[in-house]
Amino acid sequence: MGEASGGSIYGDAEARRRRTLDAAAALLDEGGYSALTIRSVAQRSGTSTGLIYQYFADKQDIFMALLDENIVESTRAVAALPRDRGVAALIAAIIDESARRWGRLGRMSQIWRDAERPADAERESLRAVHDSGNRYDEAVLEAVTDAAAKEGRVLRDEAAVLPFLLSGMQGVAASIVNNWASYLDSDEFAQFSAAALTRAITRTDPAP
Template sequence: MGKTEATEPAPTAWGDAEGRRRDILASAEKLIEEAGYSALTMRAIAAGAGVSSGTVYQYFGGKEDVFVALTARRLEDIQATLSEVDVKIGVAGVLREILPQVVELWRRLGRSAPQWEAKVLAGGRRSKGVTTSATVYQHTLTALVKTLREAAEAHGQALIEDPALAHWVWDALIGVADDLLLGGSRQDRIRPERLIAFATEAVERSVVAPN
């Protein structure tokens, strides 16, 4: 039996605006993953998506807005998981459930975030896209705390009431994601699953109020 040849994905049909937008974002995400934020130009995005630069500008005002859309899409995926997860698995279980998505977000986009912030946020630009990104991020933190609270209650626990809690949990997850990507803990022969179990259980202990 002959080897099956890989088929190229069908080109987006003319007039499929949502499909065209997906093509543009896929092109941009590939550029960032391969060469970082500095490689993100409207011309390069257009070439990867198989469209003209003018078409890209019909969807996005600039590369900063493209980056914001990519980040928002990943955050919305995490929100969807939080809305569907079985809270009976507990606080640590919920964290383990979303960690793969956090790792994927950090792998594809996280390394470019500081450069983007320096160019856009510190530079004073406040586009609609930047505002949207901040809103989606805040909604993600709100959904995270809500789900963790429900998971704690399912086990007869309660979360500590502190406005810093959501940011601490998110930063902890980013730290674990960074270690998993760089393999830092593996230098000491710590298996990824052991690190994940230890980290998520430690976060649970830090956010659950004592009885």
């Protein structure tokens, strides 16, 4: 009986937390960060402000939890991409995935950069976001390294390779989503960019 009750309580707690995050995500989509307040989240989720404070310290903790979820989902998506079609095809697929998620994750990342303060560095939620971001970077690096090996290539041994690749992919994804190159076919643009990035970050494997 005790175990059943515990499971029910846990499930209810998780459901309330989920409703809180879903409500916060809707508010962000509709009105941006300024629309995200504990009161507005409580109203949207149909709960009390006191209950929300049981799970989150403030609205920034809610925001960080949403950002972390989106980064984790992006990491899983990258890890699931096939590696046997070559580096350019992999990069094009990551660009496509990034563009698909950019509507929320891109805006959230920009809000985070604008709102982040040195005093927040010790927040557990902020550390979680940083850790998830690092895991995303590692997933991209592993995927690209594997794809390169399958076509007899290696990544250039330079520290700038990963930051260059990440910024390049994010820039192309942002351009597609914001229609900054409306005169170009988005698929062709992504493929051209992926091929250019591949040439920049890889070389033929010198090993026999």
